Each structure stands twice: as C-alpha cells, then as structure tokens.
Amino acid sequence: MQQHQMHLDGARTPVFDTGGDASEAVLFVHGNPGCGADWLPLMADIGEFCRAIAPDMPGFGGAEKPENFAYTIDGYATHLGKLVDALGLTKVHLVLHDFGGPWGLAWAAKNPERVASVTLFNIGVMPGYQWHYMARLWRTPIIGEILQAITTRFGFDLALKHGNPRGLPREFVDRMFSSIDKGTKRAVLKLYRATSDLGGAARELTEALKPLDLDALVVWGKADPYVPHRFAEAQREVFPRVNIVYLEDSGHWPFADNPQAVSEIVIPFLRARVAAS
Numbered sequence: 001m002q003q004h005q006m007h008l009d010g011a012r013t014p015v016f017d018t019g020g021d022a023s024e025a026v027l028f029v030h031g032n033p034g035c036g037a038d039w040l041p042l043m044a045d046i047g048e049f050c051r052a053i054a055p056d057m058p059g060f061g062g063a064e065k066p067e068n069f070a071y072t073i074d075g076y077a078t079h080l081g082k083l084v085d086a087l088g089l090t091k092v093h094l095v096l097h098d099f100g101g102p103w104g105l106a107w108a109a110k111n112p113e114r115v116a117s118v119t120l121f122n123i124g125v126m127p128g129y130q131w132h133y134m135a136r137l138w139r140t141p142i143i144g145e146i147l148q149a150i151t152t153r154f155g156f157d158l159a160l161k162h163g164n165p166r167g168l169p170r171e172f173v174d175r176m177f178s179s180i181d182k183g184t185k186r187a188v189l190k191l192y193r194a195t196s197d198l199g200g201a202a203r204e205l206t207e208a209l210k211p212l213d214l215d216a217l218v219v220w221g222k223a224d225p226y227v228p229h230r231f232a233e234a235q236r237e238v239f240p241r242v243n244i245v246y247l248e249d250s251g252h253w254p255f256a257d258n259p260q261a262v263s264e265i266v267i268p269f270l271r272a273r274v275a276a277s
Contacts, residue, residue: 001043003036006055008082012064015083016040016054018047024091024116024277026270028054029080031098031123032188033176035061039095041259045267050093050274055083057103058187065183071190073201077106090114091277093270097121098252099191102201109208117215117273119266122224122252124235125209127202131192132226134159138192148185153177163225164251172256209238216242217269219262221250243269 006013016036026046028039036054043052056063057076069075080103084092093116096104101123108115131139138144156177160168195201216239220232235242245265247254255262 001040001047006083006086008079008086010064011058011066011069011079013058013079013083014056014062015087016043016052018043018052020051021088022051023089024093024274025051025053025087025089026093026095026274027084027089027104028052028095029097029100029104030054030057030060031100032191033060033180033184034098034100035063035175035179037061037175038097038172038253038256042095042255042263042266045263046270049271053087053089057100059184059191060187061179065181065187067186069187071187072194073102073106076103077110080104080107081111084111084114091116093117093119093273095119095121095266096123097255098123102195105205105209108214109205112208112212115212115214116277117217117270118239119217119219119269120235121219121255122221122227124218124231125202125205125238126227126231126234127199127206127237129198129202129227129231131198134226135192138189144189144193148189151180156180163223164253164257165223165249166251166257168251168253168256172253206238210240213241214239215273217266218242218244219247219254219265220244221247221252221254221257223249224252226252 003016030038035056039054046052058069059065094104218235220229222229232244250258
C-alpha cells in the first residue's frame with residue numbers, strides 16, 4: 001500500500017493506492033466525515049486481484065481544504081473525474097458511502113462508459129429523502145456555525161453511539177475526530193447548504209443510470225439513524241439487477257463496525273466483476 005499526493009485543480013489530494021498502473025481499479029469514495037484511510041482493510045483484500053484507490057476528498061481528512069473549492073455535488077464529481085483522468089483509469093468499480101454516493105453517482109452519470117460496477121454503503125439514489133436532524137442543523141445559518149464550534153470529543157462520541165449498536169472501533173473514531181478542523185467544518189456547512197433539491201437530483205440520476213443496467217451491490221446497516229434502510233429497496237428502480245444485503249445490527253458505517261461481514265459480501269462481488277471484465 002502506498003499513499004501519494006496528487007494536485008488536482010489547485011487542491012492537494014492524498015490518495016491511497018495498492019499500486020501498479022492498471023487502467024481498471026476499484027475506487028473508494030468516503031463521505032462526511034471520512035477519509036481514504038476508512039477503506040484500508042477492504043483495500044488490502046481487493047489488492048490481491050485488482051488495483052484499489054481511495055482519495056481524501058477536498059475538505060476532508062488530510063486533503064487541502066481551500067475556501068474557494070466548489071463544495072457542491074457537481075464540484076466533487078468534477079474533482080473525482082480529474083482524479084480518474086490523472087490516474088489513467090478507463091474502467092472503474094465505484095464503492096461509495098454517505099456523500100461519496102452523490103459525488104460518485106454524479107460522475108458515473110456523465111461517464112457511463114467508464115463505470116464497471118457500483119457498490120453502495122447506506123446511500124444511493126433516494127427519491128423523497130428528507131435531511132436527518134444533524135443535517136438540518138448544519139443547513140441553518142448561525143445555528144450550524146455554533147454547533148460546529150461547540151462540538152467536543154465527548155459530544156462527538158455520544159452522537160456516534162446513537163444508531164451504532166455494535167459500536168465503532170476507537171481508531172476509526174479517533175481518526176474521524178482528529179481530521180475535523182476549521183477547514184472541514186467550513187466544507188461541511190457549504191456542502192449541505194448547497195444541496196437542496198434532493199428530489200430533483202434523484203430523478204436526474206435515475207434517468208441517467210437506469211438505462212445502463214449496471215452491476216450493483218447495496219450493503220445497508222439497518223440501524224442507520226441518518227439514512228433509513230427503506231431507501232435500499234429504492235435502488236431497484238435505478239439498478240434493475242441490484243443485490244441488496246442488510247446487516248441487522250450495523251449502523252451508518254457497516255464497513256467499520258462489521259468489517260468481516262462486509263468483506264464476505266463485497267469481495268466476491270468485486271472479484272467476479274473484475275474477472276468478467
């Protein structure tokens with residue numbers, strides 16, 4: 001495993017890469033809060049049969065957090081496209097979580113010929129979705145800034161206990177909290193406030209992606225308090241051949257709270273798609 005720095009459109013982007021120059025790769029995209037290191041256990045397994053890549057997206061982890069970056073779905077999709085181009089990838093297996101879902105799917109809709117498969121963790125195309133309670137607070141001017149300013153480690157830990165019955169590894173939580181600095185807080189507020197028409201976005205993605213009939217896997221922790229598991233079934237409208245797997249006692253981060261079960265689901269799916277390509 002190596003980590004190198006890429007400079008894309010003025011934003012330094014750290015990228016974990018299992019190595020090699022293969023043009024086919026599994027591309028992991030984290031959400032909020034998150035970073036490329038969230039995916040390292042899965043990447044180690046995938047590296048045995050396919051190149052695996054996981055960037056820190058601008059505003060998160062160790063990436064640059066410029067004030068003038070376009071903290072929008074389109075802005076992140078554009079950044080993702082520049083990363084794919086710079087790495088010389090022609091065939092991409094997307095693995096997406098949280099806001100990485102909208103970013104990655106927006107890119108996929110514009111680059112269908114380069115998408116080999118899609119794996120979704122507790123995210124997808126979600127018609128009728130309403131923002132969760134934390135997002136509503138972040139989207140509210142002044143209140144969002146105050147909430148970000150007063151969040152302590154104790155409060156962060158307490159919030160993560162809600163909806164994560166299995167608990168999250170201490171190292172995982174430590175990494176998340178340590179990366180949330182002034183730049184990340186600014187990115188989060190800008191991103192959520194710039195994302196309003198969720199219904200319209202769902203319609204556009206469905207129209208763009210459904211005709212592609214992509215190979216897709218959905219893994220959903222049913223205890224997720226942010227994105228209800230009923231939206232897992234909605235993915236059948238977008239990916240007609242989707243395989244949906246529920247983890248009964250996992251929360252929003254199933255790949256962190258139950259990595260063995262996730263590996264047993266995801267690795268065979270990806271191995272088969274890579275072998276068939």
